[in-house]
Amino acid sequence: MEMESAIMTAGEERAETGQLTETEGMTDLARRARRATVELAVCPASTRDKALWAAAAALRESSQAILEANTQDLSLSSATSEAFLDRLRLTPERVEAMARGLEDMADLQDPVGRVLEEWTRPNGLRIRRVATPVGVIGVIYESRPNVGADAAGLCIKSGNAVLLRGGSESIHTARAIHKAMQAGLRAAGLPEDAVLIAPDADRKHVAEMLSAAGLIDLLIPRGGRSLVERVQREARVPVLAHAEGLCHTYIHAAADHNMARRIVANAKMRRVGICGATETLLVDAAIAPAILPLIVSDLQELGCTFKADNAARKIVPSLPAATEQDFDTEWLDAILNIAVVDGVDEALEHIRQHSSSHTEAIITADEVAATRFMNGTDSAVVMWNASTQFCDGGEFGFGAEIGIATGRFHARGPVGVEQLTTFRYEVIGTGQVRS
Known part of the structure; x- marks a missing residue:
């Protein structure tokens, strides 16, 4: 009225x-x-x-x-x-x-x-x-x-x-x-x-x-x-507070390649405009030459574009160059940042520098690496072998959510x-x- x-x-x-x-x-x-x-x-x-x-x-x-x-x-x-x-x-x-x-x-x-x-x-x-x-x-x-x-x-x-x-x-x-x-x-x-x-x-x-x-x-x-x-x-x-959803997915050296491709496609492209969408993909240097071209091809077919660091561009030269600001940007669009990192510690350091403390994920078959990643991530939600788009109150069994809390007090996560x-x-x- x-x-x-x-x-x-x-x-x-x-x-x-x-x-x-x-x-x-x-x-x-x-x-x-x-x-x-x-x-x-x-x-x-x-x-x-x-x-x-x-x-x-x-x-x-x-x-x-x-x-x-x-x-x-x-x-x-x-x-x-x-x-x-x-x-x-x-x-x-x-x-x-x-x-x-x-x-x-x-x-x-x-x-x-x-x-x-x-x-x-x-x-x-x-x-x-x-x-x-x-x-x-x-x-x-x-x-x-x-x-x-x-x-x-x-x-x-x-x-x-x-x-x-x-x-x-x-x-x-x-x-x-x-x-x-x-x-x-x-x-x-x-x-x-x-x-x-x-x-x-x-x-x-x-x-x-x-x-x-x-x-x-x-x-x-x-x-x-x-x-x-x-x-x-x-x-x-x-x-x-419900901060930006600057979510990261890290593909560890011990990741199953087919699982990683399936999860990344969903984490980025299922719905690109929600806060649980992955904005930055981190790929372990040990497997980047084998898996990164496949992931780029998968996502290109879904309409995704990219911003990549120098290490990623050496593997896939057609990738556009990323600026430092790109890694601090919540795109809420079919744009994915890509960086190649050397192991769990470097992945965690990248996340500490650029994350909004919303949701991070690791894809790996190595439980020790997964535990190290999850314990080292200071975000409201951390996932192992799952799409970041599961950061949702309904998916958590809450019926729905009123937001994703990224602060330290009263509530965190959905x-x-x-x-x-x-x-x-x-x-x-x-x-x-x-x-």
Whole structure:
């Protein structure tokens, strides 16, 4: 619903859209979301699961409307990158995947109320640490419209309210998805204010969210470097950072060549515009002359282009030369950096210099080398003989994810329902007093 065409009363519009009225700001939305957390935090897990099942059904029922809204967003986009358009584009299969993701979340164990640890003190006091919702979570995202459904579903499951601010590229799609999520809340008798969305992509909404200390408990930015850096720089609210996906795949000397070719093709080209796509291929010097030409040929057939260091270009002279900056670039496109390295230690040193601490992978049949690589990699996710594109909440069994956390505190890697909880301590006595 466009702001200028609003003719309902504030109360009616809230019930219909869960969006801003003409007199409200994002802080008002945050207050509404905070009130909704009171009911979410205490309602039975079965009620939250019912909301997820109903939202999944609503997504399917409104699939055509969602796809039409997405077509409108695509037609208005000025982007020319196919990788960007792929992030924005929805298909019937992708809408169905969103719905299945919500159902998968509903099937997960309730993350709220879990006893994380319990012990008894010498004086008889029983102390336990219990998982509780974070509260109000703000999600600022850009072109990928499925983020709205995933974020809303994960927050409902974990007893949190969520305030969404999508990008201008996907505004119509985001609204259509949001409508389905609120239908799920209504069906379960939960407050629709548990999932709220900004009416447009005005930057002022971001500024309000960044300064909403005391109203928003956690901010999660999902987008490019400039967005994440702005949120980290200006936020007065705790931030769960999702940095760039500068992922590396290293083919060790003991790698099975056929396995390596299959994994690299998937890690780079399955979907080039997602953060789990491999951006840099490291090849051990011991096998580079044998395997690198084959991998280049494989990827060229899939439409990939390259940026290569001097050692790689000596093996495949047709490869374009890479600059140092190329190895620090998240292409999100069909472009692959290639470097030849001399052993595990040199691979790790390259990763330390250029990685964004997202996901790294080694392909090898040597367990000692794999262990050395995995222990030496300071990234949120490290893989052995698997595509980096498995760095995904759904693939981890989380139903979906709200982002990939690359920081050091609270959560790392795919952020699912358990990572959207905090905890409280419960102390149970039998009349003890402190001397």
